[in-house]
Amino acid sequence: MISLEIGEPFPVSIEKNSVKLTLLNDWNTPFTLGTKLRKAEGFYFQLLKSNKKAVQIAGDPNSNFMAAFTLYFYSKGIPVLSIHSSRSGYKGGNKILSERFAYKKINLQTISQEFYFKPHSFFLKSPYNHINFEESDILVIPRWGVSHLVSQSLNTLWNHIFKKYNINILYVDVGSGLTYLSLLNYTLGLKIRVVGICIGLPQKKMVRYLEEMEYREFGKISSYDLIDPLELGRFGKKNSTIYDFMGEMREKNIILEPIYSAKSVYMILHDTVLQDGVEGLFYLHQGGLLSNVTHEG
Numbered sequence: 001m002i003s004l005e006i007g008e009p010f011p012v013s014i015e016k017n018s019v020k021l022t023l024l025n026d027w028n029t030p031f032t033l034g035t036k037l038r039k040a041e042g043f044y045f046q047l048l049k050s051n052k053k054a055v056q057i058a059g060d061p062n063s064n065f066m067a068a069f070t071l072y073f074y075s076k077g078i079p080v081l082s083i084h085s086s087r088s089g090y091k092g093g094n095k096i097l098s099e100r101f102a103y104k105k106i107n108l109q110t111i112s113q114e115f116y117f118k119p120h121s122f123f124l125k126s127p128y129n130h131i132n133f134e135e136s137d138i139l140v141i142p143r144w145g146v147s148h149l150v151s152q153s154l155n156t157l158w159n160h161i162f163k164k165y166n167i168n169i170l171y172v173d174v175g176s177g178l179t180y181l182s183l184l185n186y187t188l189g190l191k192i193r194v195v196g197i198c199i200g201l202p203q204k205k206m207v208r209y210l211e212e213m214e215y216r217e218f219g220k221i222s223s224y225d226l227i228d229p230l231e232l233g234r235f236g237k238k239n240s241t242i243y244d245f246m247g248e249m250r251e252k253n254i255i256l257e258p259i260y261s262a263k264s265v266y267m268i269l270h271d272t273v274l275q276d277g278v279e280g281l282f283y284l285h286q287g288g289l290l291s292n293v294t295h296e297g
Helices: 034-050 064-075 093-100 121-125 148-164 178-186 203-217 240-250 261-269
Strands: 010-016 019-025 054-059 080-085 104-108 138-140 169-174 193-198 281-285
Touching: 010 261, 019 261, 034 064, 034 138, 034 148, 054 064, 064 080, 064 093, 080 093, 104 121, 148 178, 169 178, 169 261, 178 193, 178 203, 193 203, 193 261, 240 261, 261 281
Parallel strands: 019 281, 054 080, 054 138, 080 104, 169 193, 169 281
Antiparallel strands: 010 019
8 A cells, every 4th residue: 555645835936038937846746646646636535425446547548647546546445447548659657657556457549438437348247357346336537537526626725825825827737627727716706817828739629628628517717818839849749949948947956847847837938928027927837747757678
């Protein structure tokens, strides 16, 4: 069993191109999985209420989502039934965790929508993957963990940072959109600007996606404040500019990863719209530094 504690975010300040930015590093957690572990906690509360005995998750084993949720439930003694789908043979730190701590797993080339909504017969009927659970025993985690069930855990984080820090503008990556929508709901009526950086989808597609998700999980939000790091490449695309920037930041003892945080911090520090002297600029670094770790062999 693993003892898992989720620590408070810790601040690190950067100044570049007359922009002063504070990183709120929410990865004071095992394996730097940060905010994703908080989301898993919300589903754990639901599991306790519903008397479920196991969870089922599906997705790319190299993702922060799969690694964090697998590790979290394993630490609580809850069996994790994992459906893994990956387009490449890459094996990073996240995949090692996703495989190591799963109770049972199957590997598929692609995952159809049905896997996100009900326990599948592979687990319930296959002799190879036989499990001692009925379908009613299994809590199925939605795709990327997108659910209002995480609100309680995330609101605990928002309560902490907005009481402790004088935040005028808070930048946050928008991948699944869950953290961003939670923040927008929390800050309604507050004089705080929440800016989403579109990492997962282009801005126009992200707006349509968020509108669909907010209607289903959170209720109507009037508008979004989104920016798009197009020149830095789409999700999962890496380039020399980002790696050079990561090296520059590492010399200042600031640790970033190439998928989310390095692109976002680079974009903020090179934002020509920001004027000199703007105060209260923060970026929520949600963790996931294991994407820098590769297993060879």
